[in-house]
Amino acid sequence: MMHLLFYGLTLSLHLLPLFLCVKFDNPNQMHIHAITILIGDMTPFSYYAVGPTLDVAFKRLQHDYPTTFANMSRTIIHEPGALSCADGAALVPALSDKIYEAVQRYPNSFTVMFSPGCSLEIVALGDFAREWDIPLFASSSSDGALSDKQRYPTVMSFTSSDEVATFVSFQLFLGRYRWRTITLLCDAPSQFQALSTFYMVACRNIKRFLDGSTTTKFLTNKLEFDSVKTLDYATLLSRVQDQSRVQVICAHPRIVRDIMVTAKRLNMTNGDYIFFTFQTTRVPGMTEILWQFLDDNDEAAFDGFQSLISFQNPNPKWELISDILEEAKNNSLDRYNRSVSRNEQLNDLAISGYESVLAFAQVFLELRADINTLTGTSFARRFYNRSFNPCFRNFFINENGMRMNDAVYQRLNVDSGVLEDTWLYDFASSVLREVSPKLAHTWKSKDGPPPDVPQCGYRNDLCATSNTQTLIISGVLVAVAVIICIGLTTALYWKFSNKMSNKSPWWQLHYTDLQPLSNPGPAWIMVRQRLPEAELSVCTNRRLHHGQSVTIEPFYGKCLSVHQILEQATFRNVLYATRFLQHENVNRFVGIATSSSPAYSYMVFDYGARDTLRLLIQNEPIHMDHTLKSSMIWEIVHVLP
Incomplete structure (x- = not known):
């Protein structure tokens, strides 16, 4: 097979471009x-599907x-x-010989090639067209590789x-x-034959286009599946639930419906997700x-389709080309011995072939006076950056020889039950506008379109973490407060209580509550001071106060x-400070008692086993040497704050 290809290419080099550069006396009679x-x-690419319309x-x-x-x-x-x-x-x-023989058949003619082949066919035919310098009009291929004008x-x-243009609008x-x-x-x-290529190429190109965007950073995930082998789409959709809110389905309309029914059952059509599907224009199959x-899934499908947006290029105005469709139908029966159904008549790829012939004729008529000076490449360039306006649909060929079209986005009208045009992308103005x-x-959700990333994450785990952190922080703040x-x-309260206690006679004791000991023992000591003799009889050192x-x-x-x-604030403060003085060498202050006869006031302390410092000093048998005095001084200092 390959040796035929190289054989055809070798012969073609000797004939470049004889059939394009011949002088004609009368351009109107040029062959x-x-x-x-x-x-x-x-x-819908076949000889029987497109041939009659061409x-x-x-x-x-x-x-x-x-x-x-x-x-x-x-x-x-x-x-x-x-x-x-x-x-x-x-x-x-394998067809290189046949094509080359056809080219040689009229070496002095202006030769052009037309093909409704799919993208892979045109990519291969484009290499022949380049070597032979022949314009090639591809009416069914939109592969972005064809925009490489070095190769094609x-x-x-x-x-x-x-x-x-459609992906620009997307x-x-x-x-x-x-x-x-x-x-x-x-x-x-694979069960849809030629359409399988359309969906695979479209999916690949959408990802390539979004990944290559220089204005916006997109994160695209791609999941491939085979609808022939996939019986349940729940597993597929379960995977995408944790990936994104926007799903783009590149599949046959029948498969799209099955996926949307499954999405309804997984509660993915409640407004949290949005689904797109990219479809080709109307073709057989x-x-x-x-x-x-009209089956048991209609209710689920109706609900699911409310979360679906379908986008594609506009179909031709079929009502304006009914005569073309009817003539092609009759031609199919007469010449091809093949009857055509209404569904087969509505083949937009055949109409695209028809449009390519009209565009060729328009440019050829403009250049016919100079056609003998043009090569196949220079003739092809005359199509670049210009509009063509058939009555049934306008289109534009860009600087790379690729057709550019408008794009229409449709949504389900729940009242009419059909998908209706909702947004329209106008290629000429590069504006996406609302039609409806x-x-x-x-939108299914009362909050409008779903966010790109859910507030709580795809697994609702971000809000839980945030709430926990918030609760912890709030709890700590509340506890601190x-x-x-x-x-x-x-x-x-302490300050107020102290203030009130300081001003109240908390220290006041009743002298009658101080009972003399019945058997004072050796601790009974008379106070030897300069007091009246009558007072000495009552001023004994030790008493009982409420049993203590x-x-x-x-x-x-x-x-x-x-x-x-x-009235004496300083003395009152001293009493209050003495009240809370706690130390093993200091007797706790209890209060002040006043006797009426004789009238005298006493300070009352808890009794210490070692008695008081004053009585110790006054005890004459005890020798107060330097060591004892130093020890007593250190103990006194230790008590002080």
């Missing part, structure tokens, strides 16, 4: 050679411009058998499923709602996005009344 290449039997396009071209296109020949190369895009691409090298200088993409849409974290659910639906299948403000502002309040209250042994000491020469003590 045009249109080669149409149809590979495989894949609906026939109608060339027939009308010659009818509308009889002078310019009267001398035009067509060569149709059909290679049957391939049922997938990959199989069709594998057949391209003569290739122009006319497919109505434009991924470039980025604008995500930016409008500040969505940055995206999960792509990519199906490889592709149904509309429908929730109603009511639907655009209708309570402790401070208790401390302040205690301090204020106490010691009394007289105020020398004074009998103090309660009023006199309360």
